[in-house]
Amino acid sequence: MARDAIVAEELTYRYGELTAVDHISFNVAESEILGFLGPNGAGKTTTFKMLTGQLKPKGGQARLLGMDVMKNVEKVQGEIGVCFETTNLYEQMSALENLNLFARLFGMRSFDGNALLERVGLPGRGKDRVETYSKGMKQRLMVARAILNRPRVLFLDEPTAGLDPTSSETIRNIILEERERGATVFLTTHDMLEADKLSDRVAFMNQGEIVALDTPHQLKQQHGKRALKAKVAGDDGGLEDREITLDTPETPEAVRKLFSQEKVITIHSEEATLEDIFISLTGRGLV
């Protein structure tokens, strides 16, 4: 059984009167990808900051790799990689200079920046100043910086937000490669499809609390409904829609009737999305 890489126990943070994170508890196993979802202001970034040692919790405890984050902050930070939501690179420096700077801060004696740039899809651009890069290139460089120390826990805050499909795909592949290497990934995102595709489990956060935490499949099973959607020939020669809810006692009879009594033109099954589930749990959207 995999050990826990991240453990949050009753983690709490308040900004004055406002409780941004309210006694949340969860754990993330080694080599697991946890998708951390929630609308703006839900407390995701505050949680992210407490787990990475940037904010001291007002209550509860965060442990990474068995260490109390606040008591061993520098040791913990030596084992993690962090990719921020907003670009925070040294723009007047080249990509290689950026990477070499952080490699030195992590105390890495041998480091091949060019190989890393090639891995994130930026071959041959190492000597160019970052200010000349496009948004997608900068984001790929941010991911490269986050993984350069081969972190045991990788924190990614909206790594593909606003990116073109190619850049997004490159970053998703890197996340999966890092997981394969053995890294635990804490992924904050608004992108439901991305979370569904990448995450082993997802946590829904709303108003400072975790309202659901499970695998995407289980969440859909528990909170969503599956349906068959069909288009049948209508009496006037046009097409009419039919929908049959799956997983109910009436489903077999309804399916039999559909095929015996109607002329089915197209039929497909449809699952609830994570966004549907989030809305059903919280009564609000993700943005």
Added chain:
Amino acid sequence: MNWRIIGTLVAKDFSLFFRNKLFAALTAIAFIFYIVVYFVMPSTVNENLEIGLYSPVTLPVFTGMQEEGLEVETVASEEALKEGVIEGKYVAGVSLPADMMEKLASQQKPTVSLYFTPDVPQEMKDTVALIIRELAYLQTGQPLNIEVTEEILGPDMTGTPIPPRDRLRPLLAIMILMVEMMGLANLLSEELERGTVHALLVTPMSIKELFIAKGITGTGLAFGQSVLFMLLVGGFGGGPLIILIALLLGAVLVTGVAFLISSVSKDFMSVLAWSIPAFIILMVPSFSILFPGAITNWIKILPSYYLVDIVHRVANFGSGWGDVWLNLLILLGFCLVITWLGIFFLRRRVR
């Protein structure tokens, strides 16, 4: 404390500082400009003796006295006379008493008051007193029987006369420190606004190491340039070690101010907006060297007064440890307080 991390950050900051074209150019231009200004200023002292005279009675010998090397200008009041001396218009001010003639006639000693700027040499004071006695003799035809009192307007700095360029030296040195203050404040402000500081703080680097690195960068930039300037203008003559220590403390002081400025600035324009008042306030004491009589006690609340005073007295008058130790101590105190405040507020902003 991880010195490898600190060294890495300092190297990065120096590299970034000189990649900022504006500040790199400003640093170079300002440095060259100050050197040029120094060498353009006269290196000799005006040998003409310009004396202001306040005489409530008509004494033709006094008022009409104009000889080679001596210029006497009559003023309307004693206050105007003092003002002229303070502003450096006259080397000395002579105030004759209203009852001078009566006292001379009755064999009493009239009292003539002499006013001097703080750095007038003793020889000059003696000369002026001698001239007054000589004029009194010419006026009355009798052996001199007057009493001369001297008053120094500001601290007495008896010694050799100071050429204008050397008076300017502390001002130029402090201006160099100020330019670096703005440069460091901008560097810090950019680091905060672009969020790069957060990227640094999720590495094994501690916030203490971050501040030490920034402190070394700021102090190094300011100290290095002010030392180079003083070397080029021959400012280490009086007591090199004292001046080095004073410049080092000055560099720490402007680093502390830069921390404070960056804790409230959001971009280059706000750095500029906060730096200019700081620049002006910290430069005020330098003008007291240019206009010596202008020193009043309030100026001593400005930390830069102690830096300017040490540099001026040591470089221009050869003062030693015994003369400036208290100023060094006060300057150190200001450095500690301002740097602590800078770190306190900047740390809050970083967090």
